[in-house]
Amino acid sequence: MNQLKFSLEESEIPEKWYNILPLLSLEPPLNPKSLDPAEKEDLLKIFAKPCVEQEMSQESWIDIPEKVRKIYRHWRPTPLFRARDLEDMIGTPAKIYYKYEGVSPPGSHKPNTAVAQAYYNKKEGMERVTTETGAGQWGSALSYGANQFDLPSTVYMVRISYRQKPDRRPMMEAWNGEVIPSPSKKTEAGKDRFNEDSENPGSLGIAIAEAIEDAAKHENVHYTIGSVLNHVLLHQTVIGLETKKQFKKAGDEPDIMIGCAGGGSSFAGFSLPFIGDVIEGEKNTNFRVVEPTACPSLTSGRYRYDFGDSAQETPLIKMYTLGHDFVPPPIHSGGLRYHGMAPIISKLVEEEVMEPVAVSQMEMFEAALEFSDVEGIIPAPEPGHAIQQTIKEAKRCRETGEEKTIAFLLCGHGHFDMEAYREYYSDELEHIEYPEDEIEKSMDKLPDVE
């Protein structure tokens, strides 16, 4: 019988993360006031020391602490599936594989870094960690990770999501996370807005500002971040390292790797261990990074220094950006609604190692349902973007007769996104136009730093 699932033993969970920084020349983050390279000390105020060191490390391999690996074992190694039914449905000579991160307790790849960040902060004597969350994936992962080390967590959740995704709050509370609808009266960043209108819907920008302020003004409290930064992408490389071992077991290797990107950490985790081989000239794998047409930083943004947040308080980072002021239309892929992109992914796109593609919400839902129809798993809308591109590539192979091996990352399940599917079926979803005017306007406000 033709194998569908390529599993690994617990002992095959990677012992080191893969760091691609030594192979890239990334521009340093800049202090937003002086425009000089940001000081390590600034970062140490809000992040754990090992995270700051990893952020700029030139070591190719970084040990995964034994206590982090121990917790990874609750759901890792994650399975690599061969999507034979999808191949049959398309009628393609291509082989399609997918790595599935939805088996983690919070349901996505996010705990790969949440557990690591929680561990380092606990070890440093922190008494609490903070973060922000939009749709709730990252907040859930952080609560889960922190709770594994008996570390209290505070999650500022964008108020409109807090109302629209009521199931995420009890999930975070099950893991002893404190969930605060943002803007709140707990911080300077939220107070005025809250007092003006206690039902203010909030934004990711405000929630980030609240979480950072909460960390900065308390001595033993640190902030944690779910994507974009180098150390977060590093922690995610367990995904790609496992995938490599699984392809070896399958006696195959990918020609094309596909993933969605909001901040970019899941696709980086999946692809970086393979990209190392490409940069070192050992392979010529292709990489497609897929974003929503509603928030197209890579396909419509500029490669420039910009703020990581709308409050203009983070260091300036060199990345593809739509401008820190850009507010994406309300698509259901909350995890892809970010104005910028991880510096590592940005650099790889700039150097044409990765090819960016944009997919509309409607195309995405159609593809996600074609997938669940045959493969069973109902994907989150975010990886639906990767599925759409995968089906497209497989159809191209059907035309050309190429027997390519395609691998995509299914970074999470859609159990908390069923309302989005209901809207799609009920024809309540409208086509969301490419937000051309908004992008132009926010591009005008890019900081004047080349």
Place this chain on the structure above:
Amino acid sequence: MNQLKFSLEESEIPEKWYNILPLLSLEPPLNPKSLDPAEKEDLLKIFAKPCVEQEMSQESWIDIPEKVRKIYRHWRPTPLFRARDLEDMIGTPAKIYYKYEGVSPPGSHKPNTAVAQAYYNKKEGMERVTTETGAGQWGSALSYGANQFDLPSTVYMVRISYRQKPDRRPMMEAWNGEVIPSPSKKTEAGKDRFNEDSENPGSLGIAIAEAIEDAAKHENVHYTIGSVLNHVLLHQTVIGLETKKQFKKAGDEPDIMIGCAGGGSSFAGFSLPFIGDVIEGEKNTNFRVVEPTACPSLTSGRYRYDFGDSAQETPLIKMYTLGHDFVPPPIHSGGLRYHGMAPIISKLVEEEVMEPVAVSQMEMFEAALEFSDVEGIIPAPEPGHAIQQTIKEAKRCRETGEEKTIAFLLCGHGHFDMEAYREYYSDELEHIEYPEDEIEKSMDKLPDVE
């Protein structure tokens, strides 16, 4: 490092189901009018022939069709975990293992039989299958299973659940299931109630009657059932057969096996392959079957002939029952709100092979959260009952110093039950009393057949 997860290869998915019927002397179902043993022909009107044959088969092993095994591979073999963190939290010398069925696309053990029933019906030329669903677990599984064979499915969903669990409907629709709130105007069984009040909240009894009528009155349409009957329990034995192989790999074997029971199919699937060894005198494993105090058929019911449904249309079956008229209080474990119990489980309890235990909703939630706190996975409320009993046994071992090996079945995740957890945290859940008066009243209406 101490292993946490015991995985099996795809090739280790069982090739046969285990049938315990040859080891038990079950009383036959009776025709509700004549009180003679029910005719095979009556069952063939609504069920596929292989299912009816399995219902009374005296073969110990029954081949799993290759096409069913092929679909099992989408999520099977499921993992067996060692709950070391739970052991540490309790401080027990006992070893705790759990078999986790929540990795299936619908999120529970239910597709083990849904896929099989769909396959047999497709092969028999059926053009559609019907069923009822309460909270939605079974309806989701049936839609998923039927869709794998391109077989349309119609699910009559109790209207109050249809409203309270809005996320289940789009899930079933993703698998091309037709979801009809019950009572509906589509059937004689539902029409009058619907016409009287189109917002009638419905009941499982009405929904069963609608699904059976829909099947009976259309030539190429069959009914499918999610629990209670022998063939359903048979299909679930893949769970226990895998568990046996996994214990062999772990170099251990269970002293006590624990599971929750509504109709009884999940715990039967988990335990029957081990119970065979006990009946044949090879082992002396203990079995605890856990039910809610709100619906205590095994601990407070009688072992008698009764109807399977409140409409009194099914054959009479010999089982532990609270009376077919009994309407359990609205606990959050929808899957455990059934007035009767599978004849196989009932017999094993009557013969004292299994020991029944009842757990209250409050105790259950407390235990479920102790579990997710350390192990991560948030359980559905139904297996929360098994967790409560497991923790109790492990604490007993702490007192006595016994190094027992305890295995429980985690039959599904709680991703669609987060509202129940929210109510628990918010102190909105009240203690639900043992429904003594209602039980007495419905017991009075038991049919007069010994």
